[in-house]
Amino acid sequence: MANHPSHCPDGSAAQVDRLATAYWDFLLVREPLLRTRRGLPVESLPGVSAAEADERAGFAAGVLDRLGTPQPAELSGPAADTAGFLRALAEQEAEAGRFHWLTPTATPYQLFRLQQYGDTVFRPFRFDNRADADRYVSLVRDLARCVATVGDKVAGQAARGFHIPVPALAGVHTTLTRLRASATRYVRAGAERLTRLDAASRGHLRDAVAGLVAAELEPAFDRLLALVGDPDLLRRAPQAVGWAHYPEGEAAYRAFVRTYTSSDTPPERLHELGREHCRELSERMREMRGTLGFAGTEAEFHERLATEPRLYAVTPEEVEARYRGHLDRLTPLLPRWFAVLPRAPYGVARLDQALEASMTFGYYDPPTATQPVGRYRYNASDLVHRSLLGAAALIYHELAPGHHFHLARQAENTTLPDLRRELVPFSGFEEGWAEYAAGLAWEMGLYDDPWDAYGRLAHERFTAQRLVVDTGLNLGMMTLEQARTFMRAHAAAESEGQITTELLRYATDLPGQALTYRAGHAEFMALRAACESGAGAAFEVRAFHEAVLAGGTLPFPALRRRLARELHGASGRQQRYQCSPEEGE
Incomplete structure (x- = not known):
């Protein structure tokens, strides 16, 4: 089901909800941080391979096709918000797939999730039985594969003329060195965490993790460090920074x-x-x-x-x-x-x-x-x-x-x-x-x-x-x-x-x-000013804040429609309570 979201050509609320559920199911399988937030066991860790990017972009394209082009007026309030959310989310994912090779991957903020895995997946992991030990070993293998796909992408980018600029290389090397040391520590579960396992399972876990660290995880980091320090790549690395210096870089930016x-x-x-x-x-x-x-x-x-x-x-x-x-x-x-x-x-x-x-x-x-x-x-x-x-x-x-x-x-x-x-x-x-x-x-x-x-x-x-x-x-x-x-x-x-x-x-x-x-701040200030102007003396700041926060994260076009709808309904007026700056969608 996850790979074939329900078609909703007429944009009905029920169909929009089914499409949102399909998107959620698709992501929940692939995003460990979503699973940990829900208290679900993490079964796998994703990489940054081109195949994975294509899969996500393809799913997003299917969502856009199935979403169709409903008019906001055709949908109820919550469904209109969800449709706006879905459309913007799928458009983002499709764009990410288009510019996969022009998106950085071995830089400090992009590597941040490798450190997050220590805090959210490996350190909190509970060992109750042999199946847990086996799953943990599989996750260590996935972590090594994830690092390997970062190396693959760096090599693929270099072949396409995309190099990390020289001014950033020292920080990249420092971050990778520290992440290597941190990851090889956080995957080794201490004896105090294994007390519920029998002796055979404890021994299996320790041996398997040690073997994966030595044979796969450390080599994956070492290859990545060698790639970013490769003398041939260093000679081709640009001194100038910024996306305009890359082929198709301005379009990507x-x-x-x-x-x-x-x-x-x-x-x-x-x-x-x-x-x-x-x-x-x-x-x-x-x-x-x-x-x-x-x-x-x-x-x-x-x-x-x-x-x-x-x-x-x-x-x-x-x-x-x-x-x-x-x-x-x-x-x-x-x-x-x-x-x-x-x-x-x-x-x-x-x-x-x-x-x-x-x-x-x-x-x-x-x-x-x-x-x-x-x-x-x-x-x-x-x-x-x-x-x-x-x-x-x-x-x-x-x-x-x-x-x-x-x-x-x-x-x-x-x-x-x-x-x-x-x-x-x-x-x-x-x-x-x-x-x-x-x-x-x-x-x-x-x-x-x-x-x-x-x-x-x-x-x-x-x-x-x-x-x-x-x-x-x-x-x-x-x-x-x-x-x-x-x-x-x-x-x-x-x-x-x-x-x-x-x-x-x-x-x-x-x-x-x-x-x-600053751009987002300016949007919110303009939205509030428009709502205050539209409501006059009836404007109530708590109602404005609640209309914003109760709807959760939205792209700004959908948020503008939501505020006009929610605050107009709360105002008790017959005329439209305008909460939208002049800029349209």
Whole structure:
């Protein structure tokens, strides 16, 4: 059934739901992180082979064919949302298949899932019987195969003229070396985890895993390390970064931008928008420096920031305390702004140290069946150079009312189809909501401390400069040094090391993804402004937030239709309650 979704030429709600179920069944077999979130046993780990990419793209093409072209008015509210979700998801997957060989794979953020497997698959694995031991051995073999397919793709890309640029190679080598050491550790289950197994099963497990590590896993990593360090490939690796330098690279980048932003706004317009926002935010930051009693230049003020004791922690525990303090101020205010709060608790925990050198900040780790707390995994490396100026803005983005409110609410919403409860495929919504939520703290009075206010403005400008630099690098409008100069001028507290990893993230690792923060924020601000204008005195911010969050992740065209429908129904007016900016689908 999974390979043949039901045909729904007339777009009926029941047929759309069946198609969503078929898509969910297809993914649930192939995505281990979806299975762990549902508390299901992981049976296999996917690779990044061309055959697997073709299978997924082919399924997506079938979904688009079967979905047909229903008009939103023909569907009920939830079905209209699901149809919009399905169409955008399938279009993304089809595009990913088209540009398989132009998508990076052996770079730090792309390799992140290999580390995630340690945290979500191997370390929590329960051994109750011999069948569990056999399944575990099979997963270790799959992990080795996954690493091998990364090597295959690197070799295939090189044959097609796609090489990791020289400036990124050192970070790639460091990440791979650390992942090799981490993976060979996390697959070896300690004796304390095997107490429920009989002696024969324990011996079989230890011997089989040791054999696979030596014969398959370590060699797969070693081959990959040799590929990225191959002298012949190094001679052909470009010094310049950005997708415009690859054959068909510009077309691929434009597709990445559409996928990440859920918008047809061209990257050239995003580039100019970023420059406009940087100018506006620079002026607000100048005014805030005056509030702090500083009359010098921005550069002089930022020199002071580098030595301001209140902006630096000495230990990871101090970092956590700072984040928790900001959350404690937020908590009593939440009911005034949100009609429904997530049931899952949230907190902070340090990032795996194997990833800290190659990740600028950290990431949000959503609740799962085995780990029911949503956590911000923060980077605690190099604390002497890691400013906490933006700590308030960061934690409001990552946890409450940002990512955690979005993702935990979505997972807890049993009225959504499984596909929409568990997937977060539209980064413009995901990061845009988190940035909107962090900005909401202005209205909540949480940036009343001028240092926190300056940190929020600096954070906003940091996301705005991404619009400039990501597009500039990948369309060939900026060199790496020009981008570094621009970013340095618009980054308040980031170290040179952080600037370097950020630039390589944009131009060698996740092209287009960094646009989602400011572009998504702008979408949410425009949506709210339109809803406020349409409702007038009847506008209620809690209703707006609930209309957004109760529908889960949606591409922006579908979200615009949802807000117009939901808030019009809630307003009690006869005339249409307009919640859509002028831009159409």
